[in-house]
Structure formats: C-alpha cells, structure tokens
Amino acid sequence: MERGRSPEVIKRMADLLRAGAAMLSERCPACGLPLFRLRSGEIVCPVHGRVYIVRDESEASRVTVRGVLEELERFVAHRLSDVVRRAGAAPGSSVADELRSWLDVLERVERILGMISASAGEEGSGGSEKPPARKQSG
Numbered sequence: 001m002e003r004g005r006s007p008e009v010i011k012r013m014a015d016l017l018r019a020g021a022a023m024l025s026e027r028c029p030a031c032g033l034p035l036f037r038l039r040s041g042e043i044v045c046p047v048h049g050r051v052y053i054v055r056d057e058s059e060a061s062r063v064t065v066r067g068v069l070e071e072l073e074r075f076v077a078h079r080l081s082d083v084v085r086r087a088g089a090a091p092g093s094s095v096a097d098e099l100r101s102w103l104d105v106l107e108r109v110e111r112i113l114g115m116i117s118a119s120a121g122e123e124g125s126g127g128s129e130k131p132p133a134r135k136q137s138g
Contacts, residue, residue, distance in 0.1 A: 009033070012046040026053065062116065069113050076106045 013036075017023065021036040021044075028035055028045035035043050035051055043051050052063040080102045087095040 009046055016044070016046060066113065066116055069109055069116070073106065073109045073113070076102055076109065080106065 013023075013034075016036045016038075019038075021038050024035045024037055024043070026035045027033060028048060028051060031045065031047050033046055035045055037043050043053055045051050052067075054060045054063055080099065083095060083098050083102060087099070
C-alpha cells in the first residue's frame with residue numbers, strides 16, 4: 001500500500017481537518033500530499049510535519065537557519081533533561097556547572113530565535129499569502 005494512502009495518514013489528515021486546519025492547494029515537496037494550514041498559521045504535512053513556504057533564496061536561507069536553531073534547541077533540552085536526571089543521582093558542583101552551560105546555550109538559541117521571529121514579523125507584514133517556492137524543514 002502506498003504510504004500517502006495508508007489508514008494512519010488518512011486519519012491524520014482527517015484529524016487536522018477536524019481540528020480546524022485548512023487543506024491547501026500546495027503539496028508537500030517530499031511526498032506530494034496536500035499541505036494544511038493550522039489555525040496558528042503554521043503549515044504542516046500530515047506525514048512530515050512542519051513545512052515552510054518561501055518566496056526566494058534569502059528567505060530559504062533564513063528558514064534553514066531557523067530549522068537548525070530549532071533542532072539545536074531540542075538537542076539542548078534533551079541534554080538538560082539528562083543532566084537533571086544525573087543530578088538527582090549524584091548532585092555536585094560539576095552538575096551545576098554543566099546545567100549552567102546548557103542553560104546558557106538554550107538562552108542564546110531562544111534569544112536568536114526570538115530575533116528571527118521578530119524580523120520575520122516585520123518583513124512578513126506586506127508579503128503575499130501564497131508564495132511559489134516551497135522548502136521542507138528537517
């Protein structure tokens with residue numbers, strides 16, 4: 001059975017529609033399934049998750065940077081979780097130092113993501129609703 005027509009994918013598409021998402025005419029560049037715009041404005045593929053629609057190469061570069069930063073944010077969150085678990089078993093100053101270091105990285109990543117979001121909000125206020133090029137996040 002084709003992946004895009006599997007019962008799980010069809011169920012996810014139905015769940016998106018029930019949750020108020022709008023099915024778009026654009027398709028996922030990876031699998032060809034219709035994309036959905038959530039109420040939050042985020043665009044998702046029922047198989048691959050978040051997808052970014054970009055207008056030009058400079059916007060594609062910003063989206064790539066944002067994707068890398070979001071991946072780094074998830075990585076740091078996992079590392080923090082590991083350190084917190086270890087801290088329960090063996091508290092000490094080295095654990096506190098490691099926590100401080102990871103929190104510093106997380107703070108910087110979130111600050112940069114905030115700056116990117118603020119910048120995109122300023123630039124996106126006059127942009128078109130339906131840009132032609134698509135790029136999937138990783």
